[in-house]
Amino acid sequence: MIDDLDARMIALFTAEPRIGVLEASRRLGVARGTVQARLDRLSRHGVIRGFGPQIDPAALGYGVTAFVTLQIRQPGGHDPVAERLAGVPEVIEAHTITGAGDMLCRVVARSNQDLQRVIDMIVAVRGVERASSVISLATQVPYRTLPLVAAAAGTENAPEPGRGRGIGGVPANDGAL
Structure with a gap:
């Protein structure tokens, strides 16, 4: 359903939800149209449900x-x-x-x-x-989806929030899309 590029793109937009499509394409090393088409497809299939702020x-x-x-x-x-x-x-x-x-x-x-x-x-x-x-006394594992994205894409280096780099070198701080 998703591949490594989808996973890297999701990780990038999760880490930096305000990044533009052009900057995302530059960082991912693909054409702007590729990023836009994949975002549209992932949104259409319900993989990405939104890009709103994560509220505490x-x-x-x-x-x-x-x-x-x-x-x-x-x-x-x-x-x-x-x-x-x-x-x-x-x-x-x-x-x-x-x-x-x-x-x-x-x-x-x-x-x-x-x-x-x-x-x-x-x-x-x-x-x-x-x-x-x-x-709830404490949140031991906060809501996260990037490890699931990595598993679905078959990516070996599943990101762990707060532990260095995630999918394709994108920071692994996970949040809502």
Whole structure:
């Protein structure tokens, strides 16, 4: 699906999301049209979902991260609950899961006391029967995709964030595209 050039290009745009197509082509040693065509293809196929800034909730005052497992009323289904959860700003992710719960949400709050308010809002969502939460103490492996990109491309030198160079010599600090 992707090759080494795609992987190097993704790594470059991850490390420097504001770099232009012309500068990227110069650094990658390929034509500008090649970079643009590959970006278009990767975007069209959903490999690259965007080029927006990566936001740190803690820098916005939301220093507490928690994972909330929800049990929902099955007859109503997951989709209506997910739509309602999208209305709670502190819910930054929600996934349908297997196992003891039905949905797993990553939430942020300003403090532990504020987390109670957020959980109360979640439990008040129609269709949610029960919630169980755990507070994250530290992020051991931050969200990353570059090692996955390297594996998909068959690149041997999978990048490790914060550990030198990544794919094709591009710095390996990973983030959202």
